[in-house]
Every structure is written in C-alpha cells, then in structure tokens.
Amino acid sequence: MIRNEISKIVKSPYMWGVLLFCILINCGILCFENTEDFSSSQYKKVWQQFLSEEKNLQDEIASSKDKAEKYKQNEMTDKEKLYVRFAKELEAVSTYNDYRQRIQENAKKITLFSTFTEGGFAEKNIEKTAAHFKKMKMVKVDAEPSLGIEKMFSTVTGIVVLFFVLYLGYLLFVRENETGIAKLLYVTRFGKRKLFFAKLAAHIWGTAVAALIFYGCNFVILRERYGIGDLSRSIQSVLAYRSCGSELSVGQFLILSMIILIFIMTALAIFIDCICILGKRALISIMIFFFCIIGCVLVYVQIPMNSNLNWLKYIDPAYCLNAGDIIGKYVNINILGEPVSYPVVVMAVYFLLLLICMICGMIGFSKMKEESRKSELFNFAFMKNEKRFLKGHDSLFRYELYKVRKGGRVSMILFLFLIVSCFLSYQSHLIFNDEDEYYYYTYMKQLEGEKTIEKTNFIQKENKRFQSLKKKQQKFMEEDKVEDLMILSEDLRPVHGFEKVVERNNYINKHNLHAYVYEGGYVKLMDFSKENGILMTLGLLLLTFSLCSVFTQDYETGQKMLLQATLLGRKKMAHKKILVSIFIIVISFGIIYLPQFITFYRLYGLVGITEPVGCMGIQSGMEMPIWLWLVLGYVIRLIIMLAYSGFFLFISNKIKSAFVTLTVMSIVIIIIFFVRFSMFETL
Structure with a gap:
C-alpha cells in the first residue's frame, strides 16, 4: 500500500x-x-586571497580594520561592510x-x-x-x-x-x-x-x-x-x-x-x-x-x-x-x-x-465521509434555477455568484480576512516615531487651520524663546554648570519638533499657501510603510483565496463542458464570471482598507481635508485638494488589485486546479512579503 x-x-x-x-x-x-551591503563575489574573493597567501591572523585583522576605516572615510559602504565582516570573522577565531x-x-x-x-x-x-x-x-x-x-x-x-x-x-x-x-x-x-x-x-x-x-x-x-x-x-x-x-x-x-x-x-x-x-x-x-x-x-x-x-x-x-x-x-x-x-x-x-x-x-x-464535489452543487443549483438557466435569464450573474459563494466559501473567506484586517488596523492611541514627532504634532494641532497673524506671532515668539534658551545652554556649557544644563535640557526638549514647524511655516510662505495641516495621519494612509505593505499583501492574499474558485470550480466539478454547450455560450459565461470577480474585488478592497480609514478618522479626524496638498509639505500636485489626493491614492491601490486579479484569473483559468493555483500564487506573495519585510528591517 x-x-x-x-x-x-x-x-x-x-x-x-x-x-x-x-x-x-x-x-x-x-x-x-543579498542581505549584506557587499556582494558574494567580493566576500569569496577576500577569503580566497587570505587562504591562498597564508597571512598572519593578527596582521590581517589589523589590516582589515584599517581598510574598513579607509573605505568609510571614502564613503564606499560596500567595501567598508565587507572588511568589517571579514575582520569580525577573523577576530572571532583569534x-x-x-x-x-x-x-x-x-x-x-x-x-x-x-x-x-x-x-x-x-x-x-x-x-x-x-x-x-x-x-x-x-x-x-x-x-x-x-x-x-x-x-x-x-x-x-x-x-x-x-x-x-x-x-x-x-x-x-x-x-x-x-x-x-x-x-x-x-x-x-x-x-x-x-x-x-x-x-x-x-x-x-x-x-x-x-x-x-x-x-x-x-x-x-x-x-x-x-x-x-x-x-x-x-x-x-x-x-x-x-x-x-x-x-x-x-x-x-x-x-x-x-x-x-x-x-x-x-x-x-x-x-x-x-x-x-x-x-x-x-x-x-x-x-x-x-x-x-x-x-x-x-x-x-x-x-x-x-x-x-x-x-x-x-x-x-x-x-x-x-x-x-x-x-x-x-x-x-x-x-x-x-x-x-x-x-x-x-x-x-x-x-x-x-x-x-x-x-x-x-x-x-x-x-471521514467522502466529499465529492462532482456536480452535487451544480445539480442542486441547476434543478432550482433550471428554467431561468436554460432561457438565459438575467439571474445568471446571481447564479455565478451563488456558485462562488457556496462552492468557493467566499463569504467565510471575506469574514475571516475582515477580522484579520481589523486586527492589523486597530490602534487605540496615537503612535509617534520619536519624541520630536510628538512635539511637532502638538505644535501643529495648535496651528491647524487657516494661517493668521496670531499664529505667525506665536511661531516668532516661540522661535525667540528657543534661541534664548540655546544661548543659555552655550553659556552653561562654557561654565561647566551640569545641574543647570540638566534643568535647561527639559525646556529644550521640544526644540527639534518646533524646528520642523518653522520649516513648514517657511514652506507655506514661500509657496503662498494659506493653511497649516498636520500631515502625519494622511501620509500614514498613503505612504510605502511596512504597515501599508502588510495590508497590500493581505489584500492580494484575500483576492487569491476569494477568486480561486471563479474558473477552477467548473473544471474540477466537470461542469465546464456542460456549461459551454448551453444557449448562453462561453462568452456570456466568461462575462458573468468577470462581473462576479469585479464585485468580489470591490468588497475585498473595502475589507482591507475601510478598517484602516476608520481608525485614522477616529485618531486624526479629517482636519484640513479640503486644503491643498501643498499645505502638508508635498510638492507634487500642490494645488490638488487633500481629499482628491487620498481618492487618487486609493484608486491606484484598487487598480493594482484589479491588475493582480486579472493576472490571477488568467493563471487559474490556464492551470484549471484551485490547489495548484493557490499554492503557486501564495508562495509568490508570501516570499514577496518576506523580502519586503527584510528590506524594512535593514532600512
């Protein structure tokens, strides 16, 4: 056996x-x-040279460190990292x-x-x-x-x-x-x-x-x-x-x-x-x-x-x-x-x-009992909708949707991915990259809205205050007053965040803009961060699972030949399947990105959404309203999902097996995710 x-x-x-x-x-x-900053050929060449010449270990360690320092000064990062790694390996042996x-x-x-x-x-x-x-x-x-x-x-x-x-x-x-x-x-x-x-x-x-x-x-x-x-x-x-x-x-x-x-x-x-x-x-x-x-x-x-x-x-x-x-x-x-x-x-x-x-x-x-999919689902749906099916009734779309929902378990898939999407998007409070970002956010919340004389005076007043504190800091450093420096450092903690506010104010004045808008929330929705990369990967996986049965189900259940022999023909069947796919894609898009947008709205609100994009310091399309900029960003993501779905449906129609299609596409997506994740770890 x-x-x-x-x-x-x-x-x-x-x-x-x-x-x-x-x-x-x-x-x-x-x-x-290549997770290192140097190539494999460089690494292998250095070792071959060392082993062939039988150099003294201590001398080679010192020489490698000198070379690493030299390349660092010349900003040759690949050579610097190569010799740092080489010196570490030799030193570990020594x-x-x-x-x-x-x-x-x-x-x-x-x-x-x-x-x-x-x-x-x-x-x-x-x-x-x-x-x-x-x-x-x-x-x-x-x-x-x-x-x-x-x-x-x-x-x-x-x-x-x-x-x-x-x-x-x-x-x-x-x-x-x-x-x-x-x-x-x-x-x-x-x-x-x-x-x-x-x-x-x-x-x-x-x-x-x-x-x-x-x-x-x-x-x-x-x-x-x-x-x-x-x-x-x-x-x-x-x-x-x-x-x-x-x-x-x-x-x-x-x-x-x-x-x-x-x-x-x-x-x-x-x-x-x-x-x-x-x-x-x-x-x-x-x-x-x-x-x-x-x-x-x-x-x-x-x-x-x-x-x-x-x-x-x-x-x-x-x-x-x-x-x-x-x-x-x-x-x-x-x-x-x-x-x-x-x-x-x-x-x-x-x-x-x-x-x-x-x-x-x-x-x-x-x-375990046998779970033969051979025509059981088809027979039930066919007997229930026999007249409409043979007469070419408009309910063919609903029939295709029914097949995908029951045979492909799309409802269950969408629900499970909705839970995962909500879990990944949930955020109970504002999260800042560092202390400077927090102080920058605090200042921008005070200034948000239309530019006024009072806000300009406030910026000038704060600027003068920090300049005065910096002069005191310099004086205390010269006099070596450690305790006074420690006290003063607390007052100077917001200075770097305020410097970003001054840069934004200068940018607004330079381009004749008229409002202050904190860009943190909007940018987090649209940037190429790891979190957005995870959501996009999740969206592609959702499409992979939810669309896999659109074409492959008919092949695996033996319905393909029978369906093509009906009055509706191959072309109309394909059109309805594509419409069902678009319907699933739109729902999938909402499942992936709606929880993130709700979280953003709860934490940041939509302050300044009608202002020009330039108010956030973004140079491209400065006159475009922020809401239109967001819409275009989401449209681009929807186009990416549509393009992937078209490619996936083509592959699944050619392979004709749900399991093989899922396996191949899931491997590709998960490997892309891990490569992207490792890139963010190294940045």
Whole structure:
C-alpha cells in the first residue's frame, strides 16, 4: 500500500510542475538575494586571497580594520561592510580561547533568557551554562568563510518546502476525496486505518526527499557563492555558531541539523495531513493552513525576546525552520523554573505535536465521509434555477455568484480576512516615531487651520524663546554648570519638533499657501510603510483565496463542458464570471482598507481635508485638494488589485486546479512579503 501511495505522488504531473516551480523560486532567491551591503563575489574573493597567501591572523585583522576605516572615510559602504565582516570573522577565531576562558563571567551574554526571567531561573541558567562549557573540551577553530554555512538553513527555503509538503498532503488526502475515488478505497479489505498509515508513510517519504533536494540545492549554490570552507573544522569556527555547546565539525553539524529539520518537517507534515482531513476540501484546508501561518508569523514578530512568553517564539516553526540555530547556539529555556536545553525542548514539543496530530488524523480519517464535489452543487443549483438557466435569464450573474459563494466559501473567506484586517488596523492611541514627532504634532494641532497673524506671532515668539534658551545652554556649557544644563535640557526638549514647524511655516510662505495641516495621519494612509505593505499583501492574499474558485470550480466539478454547450455560450459565461470577480474585488478592497480609514478618522479626524496638498509639505500636485489626493491614492491601490486579479484569473483559468493555483500564487506573495519585510528591517 505504501508503494502504491508513493506512486501516486511520483506519477502526478502536477507534482513535478509544483516541485520544479518551488525549486526555481528557492534557487532564484538564494542566487539574487543579498542581505549584506557587499556582494558574494567580493566576500569569496577576500577569503580566497587570505587562504591562498597564508597571512598572519593578527596582521590581517589589523589590516582589515584599517581598510574598513579607509573605505568609510571614502564613503564606499560596500567595501567598508565587507572588511568589517571579514575582520569580525577573523577576530572571532583569534579570541575564541579567551572567549571560552571568560565564559563564567559572560554567561549572561551567551544565554538568551537569563536576564529576562524571574525567580531562580537566571541564576540556575548561568550556573548550568558555566558548568557545561567547563566540562566541554577546548576545540580548535580555523579561519574559514562563515556566511555560506550561516545561510544554509534559510527560513525562506523552509517556507517553500512547507508549501510543497502541503501540496503532497492535498494529493494524498484531499484530491481522492474530491474526485470520488475515496469511495472505492474505503471499502477495500485493508480498511481506512491501514490506508491512513500508508498515506502517512508516503507523505513522510515525500517530505524527507523534498527537504534533501531543496537543502542540497542550497549547499551547492552557497558553496559557489560564498564558499563553505573545510567541513572537518569545528562548528565554533563559524561566526554565528561561536557559542555552540557541542563538539561538532561543520559536516557533522550540517548532518545533525538536517536530521532535526526533517523531524520538524515530518511533524508539520502530519499536522498538515490533520488539516487536510478536517478541511476535506482544498480551499478550506489551505485557509486553515494560511491562518496557522499568520499565527506563527505574529508570534515570531510580535513576541519580544524579553517577554515571559519568549519560549513560544523559540518553538515557533517560523523560528525552528532555521535548524542551524537549534544546535548551533547554546540556549536554555525556562521550563517550570528549570533551564532545559533548547534542542531537547524542540524535539519534545514537535514529537508531542506529531503524536497528537497522528491520533487526531487517524480518528478523523476513520470517520471521514467522502466529499465529492462532482456536480452535487451544480445539480442542486441547476434543478432550482433550471428554467431561468436554460432561457438565459438575467439571474445568471446571481447564479455565478451563488456558485462562488457556496462552492468557493467566499463569504467565510471575506469574514475571516475582515477580522484579520481589523486586527492589523486597530490602534487605540496615537503612535509617534520619536519624541520630536510628538512635539511637532502638538505644535501643529495648535496651528491647524487657516494661517493668521496670531499664529505667525506665536511661531516668532516661540522661535525667540528657543534661541534664548540655546544661548543659555552655550553659556552653561562654557561654565561647566551640569545641574543647570540638566534643568535647561527639559525646556529644550521640544526644540527639534518646533524646528520642523518653522520649516513648514517657511514652506507655506514661500509657496503662498494659506493653511497649516498636520500631515502625519494622511501620509500614514498613503505612504510605502511596512504597515501599508502588510495590508497590500493581505489584500492580494484575500483576492487569491476569494477568486480561486471563479474558473477552477467548473473544471474540477466537470461542469465546464456542460456549461459551454448551453444557449448562453462561453462568452456570456466568461462575462458573468468577470462581473462576479469585479464585485468580489470591490468588497475585498473595502475589507482591507475601510478598517484602516476608520481608525485614522477616529485618531486624526479629517482636519484640513479640503486644503491643498501643498499645505502638508508635498510638492507634487500642490494645488490638488487633500481629499482628491487620498481618492487618487486609493484608486491606484484598487487598480493594482484589479491588475493582480486579472493576472490571477488568467493563471487559474490556464492551470484549471484551485490547489495548484493557490499554492503557486501564495508562495509568490508570501516570499514577496518576506523580502519586503527584510528590506524594512535593514532600512
């Protein structure tokens, strides 16, 4: 039976297409992604030059620091960052023995949880850390390139593998149920339980093979881009894994990390199987999986290191997919006040997940009834609207909308995304980037509205006051009056915020404008911030899920040939489907951006919305009213969503499979989101 289930995977042409697509996505990101300020060729060249000439380590460290300082003065950022990184790697090798000898003093630094917990855990953790490294033999470290090893277990690769594992779960547990083959399989002499374990074994096999393929590609690409050095050297030679508490070579580290990663992937594969069994259909299964991903990402992003819930962050799949950190860094986790090794906790948690999901999946599979979509929905709707359908009544639009609503679960999707959108947009109070922004906002609230002589006099008066305070500050500095300076600094705290007010006043005078408008709220609605990027990504995902059944549903249920043979014909059917899509797009647009606008209105109001855009300091289209500027911004976003929807509908009509379409487009969107998120982190 296991061999038969594996053959279903291997003989599926869509599986090979999805696998190839995922490999290309992963390899493309590894080849073109560059999170450093220097290129991989520069990094590899520097290391090759150092290793070929056998230079003295201390001399090379000093030389690299000098070069970094020289390039900094010449504003050559890429070369500066390159030699800073190179010097760090060499220095880590040079000072490793001292680092180990001082381990008892800096034990707090090398543990991630010690300083953030209450009670006796911190003390126990420090003692355990010091004792562990005291027993550990001194290892020899060698100067070799580190970046290739550090990037080996990329989180992006883990995400791509998970999507492929999800597709395997669909093939094994959902596809047969949708096509009706499950009816025959359930009545065989082997029974549902043996069939479940056969599918489970095939899924685990596919997961392990996929992980080996993807990370094998990573190994080859990173070896060519950055170099990986001698695999027999100790893992402590790698800069990021300097604090590793195990006596491992780099090769052993890669093998052990791969074993742990496959184990984690296996647990997640069984979790996916459980989702597929409970979801029964492709769309519902992917929706559940998608919201699980959102939960993991929120835990990973929102829980800080110093939180009492930080242990959740470290067992989160979004963190554990970088398997190198599990054994490459020495970490103890607080379990009931006792420090427990991080790898032990991870293995225990995912073994428990594996066991629970296996039991739940087996129970669910044994009780699962076939959910054949073959014409059940169509027959019901056809019998109910037979006369109208055959006569070409105008209700065809409503019929198409009904199919999408019932078969594609669009109402449920829109409601769930509305909850997520409200959660992301909610803001209980004003948030400022810094103290200066707060004082700038305070001044602008006093000045908002039409420009008057009183407001001009107020600005001049405040300007004179700050000039006087600055003169006093200079005098106190010359006289070394520290206490007076501290008192005066409190009065000078708003000065930088007021300087922005003066700049705005000069701008208004220069361009003959007549009103003061605080731009913070309006700009936050329209700028290219991370928050707006998340909302746009959420909007594209909403369109992906809500539109996937518009065309693919007819192919998967076998209705396509019958519908095209009716009096209405192919063209009218396509027109109605496009109208349904536009209707869904407009609703989706409101779901994504209306909660944000309501939050903005509640916090900022619409003060000055009829004033020219130039009053906010925006140069382009200065005479345009702010309300029109906002409308144009939202129209552009709507056009982007329409363009994406057109592309998505074209792809779904060509692929003809809801699951493959969802998988491909979701991978693209989520990878774009992670790349965009990493860009904001580096800015």
